[in-house]
Amino acid sequence: MASSNTPQGVDNTFRKKFDTEEYRERAREREKKEAERSKQSKGPPVQRAPLKHRDYHVDLESRLGKTQVVTPVAPLSQQAGYFCRVCDCVVKDSANYLDHINGKKHQRALGMSMRVERSSLEQVQERFEVLKKRKTPGTFSEQDLDERIRKQQEEEEEYKRQRREKKKEKKASFYICTRAPYVFFFF
Numbered sequence: 001m002a003s004s005n006t007p008q009g010v011d012n013t014f015r016k017k018f019d020t021e022e023y024r025e026r027a028r029e030r031e032k033k034e035a036e037r038s039k040q041s042k043g044p045p046v047q048r049a050p051l052k053h054r055d056y057h058v059d060l061e062s063r064l065g066k067t068q069v070v071t072p073v074a075p076l077s078q079q080a081g082y083f084c085r086v087c088d089c090v091v092k093d094s095a096n097y098l099d100h101i102n103g104k105k106h107q108r109a110l111g112m113s114m115r116v117e118r119s120s121l122e123q124v125q126e127r128f129e130v131l132k133k134r135k136t137p138g139t140f141s142e143q144d145l146d147e148r149i150r151k152q153q154e155e156e157e158e159y160k161r162q163r164r165e166k167k168k169e170k171k172a173s174f175y176i177c178t179r180a181p182y183v184f185f186f187f
C-alpha cells in the first residue's frame with residue numbers, strides 16, 4: 001500500500017501548542033471586564049475646591065533640641081519626625097514635611113485640588129494693600145537694616161578682639177612636661 005510506504009510526519013516536539021485564537025478571545029473578555037470595573041469604581045468625578053493659601057503657622061521648631069524616647073511600637077504620632085494628623089503618616093525632616101503638606105496627596109485629603117483659582121485684578125490689589133499694612137515681626141525698615149548692620153559689625157569686631165587676646169594668652173603661657181627626661185617648652 002502506498003500510504004504505509006510514504007513517511008508520515010510525526011510530531012516529536014514536546015512544546016505546548018497555543019491556540020492563539022482562544023487566547024485572543026480571553027484577552028478581549030478580560031479587557032471588557034476591566035473597562036466595566038473601572039467605570040463602576042470611578043463614579044461621578046469628584047469636585048474639589050481650588051487650592052487655598054495656608055492660614056495657620058506651620059510649627060517646625062517647637063520640638064527642636066528636645067529629647068524624646070522613641071520605640072518602634074509607639075503610635076505614629078509619637079515616632080521620630082513630623083507627624084501629619086490628616087494623612088496619619090510620619091515624615092522624617094522639616095523639608096520633607098513642608099513638601100508633604102504642600103503636596104497633592106495631603107491637599108487631596110483636605111478636599112482640595114492642585115488647581116488655583118485665577119485672581120481678579122481687584123483681588124491682587126487688595127492683597128497688596130493687606131500685605132503693605134501688615135507689619136510682621138520679620139519685616140524691618142531701612143533704618144532697622146542700618147542698625148542691624150552696625151550691630152553685626154560691632155559683634156564681629158568684638159569676636160576678632162577676643163580671638164586676638166586668646167592668641168596672645170596662648171603665646172605667653174607654656175607647659176612643662178616633667179615626666180620626660182628633658183624639659184619641653186611648648187609655645
Ligand SMILES: [Zn+2]
Pocket residue numbers: 084085086087088100101105106109
Ligand atoms: Zn498629610
